[in-house]
Amino acid sequence: MTQLLAAILSFSAFALLFGVVLAIASRVFKIEGNPMADNIETLLPQTQCGQCGFPGCKPYAAAVASGEAEVNQCVPGGERTMLQIAGLMGVEPKNIEEEPTAPMIAFVREDECIGCTLCIKACPVDAIIGAPKQYHTIITDHCTGCTLCVEPCPVDCIDMLIKPELLEHWSWPLPDTARAQLAIERKGQHAPHAT
Amino acid sequence: MLHTLLRSIAERPGIFSGGIEPEMLKITAGSPIATPPIAPIYIVPIKQHIGEVCTPIVSVGEHVFRGQKIARSQGYVSVPVHAPTSGTVVKIEDHAIPHPSGMGLPSIFIEPDGEDSHDESLEAICDYRGRDPGELRERVRVCGIAGLGGAVFPTFIKLLKDQRNPIETVIINGIECEPYLTNDHRLMLEKPEAIATGLDIIMHMVGAKKAIVAIEDNKADAAEAIRSALNSLPDMEHVEVRLLPTRYPQGSEKQLVQVLTGKEIPARKLPMHIGVLCQNVGTTFAISDAIIRGRPLTERIITVSGDALPRPGNVRARLGTPIRFILAQHGLEHFEDTHLLHGGPMMGERLKNPDIPVVKSTNGLLAMHSETMMKAHKVEQPCIRCGHCGVACPVSLVPNLLADQCRNDQFEKAESYNLFDCIECGACSYVCPSNIPLVHYFRYGKGQLAQITRAKAFADISKERSEARGTRIEREAAARAAKRKTVRTKHMPKPVDEKSSEEKSDISADPKGDGL
Numbered sequence: 001m002t003q004l005l006a007a008i009l010s011f012s013a014f015a016l017l018f019g020v021v022l023a024i025a026s027r028v029f030k031i032e033g034n035p036m037a038d039n040i041e042t043l044l045p046q047t048q049c050g051q052c053g054f055p056g057c058k059p060y061a062a063a064v065a066s067g068e069a070e071v072n073q074c075v076p077g078g079e080r081t082m083l084q085i086a087g088l089m090g091v092e093p094k095n096i097e098e099e100p101t102a103p104m105i106a107f108v109r110e111d112e113c114i115g116c117t118l119c120i121k122a123c124p125v126d127a128i129i130g131a132p133k134q135y136h137t138i139i140t141d142h143c144t145g146c147t148l149c150v151e152p153c154p155v156d157c158i159d160m161l162i163k164p165e166l167l168e169h170w171s172w173p174l175p176d177t178a179r180a181q182l183a184i185e186r187k188g189q190h191a192p193h194a195t
Numbered sequence: 196m197l198h199t200l201l202r203s204i205a206e207r208p209g210i211f212s213g214g215i216e217p218e219m220l221k222i223t224a225g226s227p228i229a230t231p232p233i234a235p236i237y238i239v240p241i242k243q244h245i246g247e248v249c250t251p252i253v254s255v256g257e258h259v260f261r262g263q264k265i266a267r268s269q270g271y272v273s274v275p276v277h278a279p280t281s282g283t284v285v286k287i288e289d290h291a292i293p294h295p296s297g298m299g300l301p302s303i304f305i306e307p308d309g310e311d312s313h314d315e316s317l318e319a320i321c322d323y324r325g326r327d328p329g330e331l332r333e334r335v336r337v338c339g340i341a342g343l344g345g346a347v348f349p350t351f352i353k354l355l356k357d358q359r360n361p362i363e364t365v366i367i368n369g370i371e372c373e374p375y376l377t378n379d380h381r382l383m384l385e386k387p388e389a390i391a392t393g394l395d396i397i398m399h400m401v402g403a404k405k406a407i408v409a410i411e412d413n414k415a416d417a418a419e420a421i422r423s424a425l426n427s428l429p430d431m432e433h434v435e436v437r438l439l440p441t442r443y444p445q446g447s448e449k450q451l452v453q454v455l456t457g458k459e460i461p462a463r464k465l466p467m468h469i470g471v472l473c474q475n476v477g478t479t480f481a482i483s484d485a486i487i488r489g490r491p492l493t494e495r496i497i498t499v500s501g502d503a504l505p506r507p508g509n510v511r512a513r514l515g516t517p518i519r520f521i522l523a524q525h526g527l528e529h530f531e532d533t534h535l536l537h538g539g540p541m542m543g544e545r546l547k548n549p550d551i552p553v554v555k556s557t558n559g560l561l562a563m564h565s566e567t568m569m570k571a572h573k574v575e576q577p578c579i580r581c582g583h584c585g586v587a588c589p590v591s592l593v594p595n596l597l598a599d600q601c602r603n604d605q606f607e608k609a610e611s612y613n614l615f616d617c618i619e620c621g622a623c624s625y626v627c628p629s630n631i632p633l634v635h636y637f638r639y640g641k642g643q644l645a646q647i648t649r650a651k652a653f654a655d656i657s658k659e660r661s662e663a664r665g666t667r668i669e670r671e672a673a674a675r676a677a678k679r680k681t682v683r684t685k686h687m688p689k690p691v692d693e694k695s696s697e698e699k700s701d702i703s704a705d706p707k708g709d710g711l
Contacts, residue, residue, distance in 0.1 A: 179576075
């Protein structure tokens, strides 16, 4: 009987002790926000373009983390980002529906601009400068090419141009040998299973 | 213990792991350096070094003298550009440069006046031993000198007398291990005194006590010339001329330092971190020219060779000379079925058109029959895991594995297998029995990794800006709300006690009564 009592008591004491430790730990090591969402967000290209159907990269990351969104909705990120997110989430990679276009930047035709500031309000990265009734212009170094400024413009004076390639940013293409081409083709076929 | 043991095995002077022995084909070794006539036009790109681009400081129609600065350097890693001859600036516009992309850079077009008169603003410094190293270093910078071995890194940066990394040994690189090229060989034969003086200047500038002139044993005559030139200078007993066995890529800085000192330069470190300074013989000559004669860098020695060239030779070419003009001097005027290479056959790059100018990095121009090139570029076969590439690699990488990773876009993995330690010497591609263009895959991988890094940096900035915008909108909304509140409280009737407010409302509600 005493043995039984001792066992019950000691187990209760342990349970109480661990309970207290865990309670303290959950307070001390509490992580604000969803770490998965943050991790996914660092993988996204941060264009803030909304092509995924969410109003920016952060909301999309949160949606993917909570399982509301698929891993293949980021258009500018392309296959690479999709594979990384899928790897992080531990889910099967999905097919990319829309191919990413060449990197673009917005360009304001200044002589047609009426200075309405609507594009400035639409820009997700504050890359347009201007003031009411003054010409607006794009800070090309910061433009993510999201196209969100094109729609609100009442006089249609914003063009999306292909980002000029700089000599310093040029990089070698794959060798044009048959085997290199074969690798690209095979990758296309196996993409959904590759991680 | 094991570490020390391994180190003692690894630190063996006189050897570097890997390497190959290609056919040297130094057919121009016996041709003296020729000076071509003045070309009808000079095309001077505003950036000819590794680093920041320069800004043109001359305008169209302006007359310039030879050696006059025509583009100002911006930023630290940069050197100015000088006019190659006297004449008139006719236009400044984009022109193709020797670059694998075939893309262009703004270039200054100079039409020579035939006088070739020099800009004499820089005085000659003959008593360099009595001058401050900082002053000499500034002279090397304003003279636009960049490493003429091919990497074109601004030379003045390396010539720093740094307390933290004192230079013990200066190495003059006269290895020239690329097949075909003989420009350094000829320079050592014809200007050994100037090279010896240049070495003396460098030793004075960095305060080094020891120096080694490294030459491969297929250039014994050059070693002899340098040795006798050194003997005629005072205080040169600590300078050693060393003949090394011919092996490619011994001329690569890291490999040469390993061969001469037995120390391996750690990854992402420079020779100065192990107390060594390495200069090419061409650069040494240019330094001596800049100090002793006050002449900025406006010309360099290049080897013009190749099996499609009727009269191969070595020339003293002005920077900016169109390659077409130089090749015409050597009997090549039609470029059908000809591949033009910029640099040697191992590391050189193919030129897309012959109107590209000679720049500071041009050490050789090769005109090859397309047939010869096609023979070298056979169909790529599957890797048979023979391991020859790993044996040949001078930096002990595993080329076949890296190529697989690059081909399959596993760039991060390739990086973790030290892709960036690859010096792109081409030894692996040379030995590959399956004709895999290994170096091309590495260049592709490195480029993609650079793009990924850039995209990541841009994404970080965009994220920051997007977050800043969020807080700005919040702040503005809060400010607006606060303003609304203050305006409301200001214009609202003052909350007074009920009685007086009732009275007031009575008055306002009954103005007529008041009037009556």
